[in-house]
Amino acid sequence: MAAGLVISAPASGVGKTTLTLALARAWRNRGLNVQCFKSGPDYIDPAFHAAATGRASVNVDSWAMDRATIAHLVSRGTDADVVLAEGSMGLFDGVATRGVSGTGATADIAEMLGWPVLLVIDPSGQAQTAAAIAAGLRDYRAGVRLAGVVLNRVASPRHEDLVRRALLDVGIAVFGALPRHAEISLPKRHLGLVQAEEQAEIGKLIDEAARFVTEHVDLDAVLRSAAAWSPQPAANGLNVTPPGQRIALARDAAFSFVYPHMLEAWRAAGAEISTFSPLADEGPDPSADVCWLPGGYPELHAGRIAANARFRSGLTAFAETRPVHGECGGYMVLGAALTDADGVRHEMTGLLGLETSFAKRRMHLGYRLAALAAPMPGHHVGARLRGHEFHYSTIVAQPDTPLAVVHDATGAVIAETGSRRGHATGTFFHLIAEDR
Incomplete structure (x- = not known):
């Protein structure tokens, strides 16, 4: 039986990909089989997931795909110990008009699969307000459940303490806090991250991210917060006709x-x-x-x-x-x-x-x-x-x-x-x- 978790944030650029890769590699280093997915249409991140886990990752998208297609794609996680779905943009960000099974928002996938959300919060330039944002995300949609928070880019121990206290006051678990750490920044270009296959040192970067996150995040508590998930392998494949033989x-x-x-x-x-x-x-x-x-x-x-x-x-x-x-x-x-x-x-x-x-x-x-x-x-x-x-x-x-x-x-x-x-x-x- 796998443990399912969605990794999301209030916005883009907060550190979702880095945390996903770090958690995946840290748990893999402990001997667990980890399966990743990417919620939304980003076609770069799955290659990073594969580099971290040794297993192919695919996109799941509620605007473009029906529930049967999504079920088929996530069924590859049946034999995994941990399944992580990395979100895109902010948790509830999608398009205004519903598509096949949703608006493309990460929240659609979290609700559809019944997996709780691990929020990455960057409290730069704020303190207690970070708790208000997290509480608002927790309460915005009834079918989406919040597991807890990992703070990223905290400025100091005092800053961390202020934010932690505020989050605990509103009943939100804090699994860890990450100081700024330039060594795990992923390089970018105009269409997003520089692709994994173009980075000769990607393995070392992911290893360093795993080491850093293991030092600052309670991995056992994060794992306990995930939902027990035991899907049946999907009977039907994708509705795709190849362009040729x-x-x-x-x-x-x-x-x-x-x-x-x-x-x-x-x-x-x-x-x-x-x-x-x-x-x-x-x-x-x-x-x-x-x-x-x-x-x-x-x-x-x-x-x-x-x-x-x-x-x-x-x-x-x-x-x-x-x-x-x-x-x-x-x-x-x-x-x-x-x-x-x-x-x-x-x-x-x-x-x-x-x-x-x-x-x-x-x-x-x-x-x-x-x-x-x-x-x-x-x-x-x-x-x-x-x-x-x-x-x-x-x-x-x-x-x-x-x-x-x-x-x-x-x-x-x-x-x-x-x-x-x-x-x-x-x-x-x-x-x-x-x-x-």
Whole structure:
């Protein structure tokens, strides 16, 4: 029987990921099997979870997924001793309009699974007010239960004492308090944390975080606060059709944003995946029947991608007879050109007419619901696809046939329709699920 716990906070940037990784590694060091999940659409954190636990982590998302899908995904924790779901943003932060099974808030997952919430509170610049915030979160929604609090970045023993007393006065347990500790800060860039596979020292960083948290947090008390959880393995898999039987998947530092549950679902449905590296000037496997370019950071490698002739010619030849699809960064690379942050224009593969620019950055962020106006690999005309868009590029030109009618979470139509030309298709959103 596993112990289930959700790790959340009042806001982003408080230390949820660091605490999740530290707890996971500390318990693993004690010989426990730890399974992590990520609540919400962040596609970077699951790789950090896997580095900490040695087990694959996946996203669970109440806006994009139904309860059966979420149940199937979390059933992988059946053989674990501890199951941790790391939240996104603040505990109750989601979109205004309900999706498939919720608004995308971490609280949806906590209530759905019956797991209590461990709050990470950063009391910088305050003292007793931190207790008021924690009490407000505890009482905001009846179906969400608070396990207790870990304080992060406390300024001094006196500061810690003030906050602890206030929390105890409102009946909230304090499991520990972490002083500021620069050695466990995770490096960031414009789309979030620098990816785990790009950090050679990630294992040492997680070990140091585990040591530090073990020193300052009562791990046994945290574990006792978790909910006993004994799910039955889900009978049904995910409602996902692979884009092909043999899939050539771009995979390197420029093409790395793909949801782990999608790859697992493709394989579970019988598809084979072969990877290639555009940055290493490799083209897709000629024996594959579809090529998929996920998102990532092509803007950081645009000059190299533009110069890699074997990759470009191999992809062009592939697209003459077989489908090629790109998501976000992959979509940009399928386009005609990409202008980087310094204003330098780089020619891309030209399979689509899309031109994008990072010279004038503008954030595009949010859930997307797309009704396909044309087919794309694995999905027919009229399919309703749910995904998430997060990038800073500006569209300079998008001249091809629109791929879909795309709405944001409020129902408003947006300009990022995706494109189709010949065998090439692309979208700015990352696919999470198809409506059943």
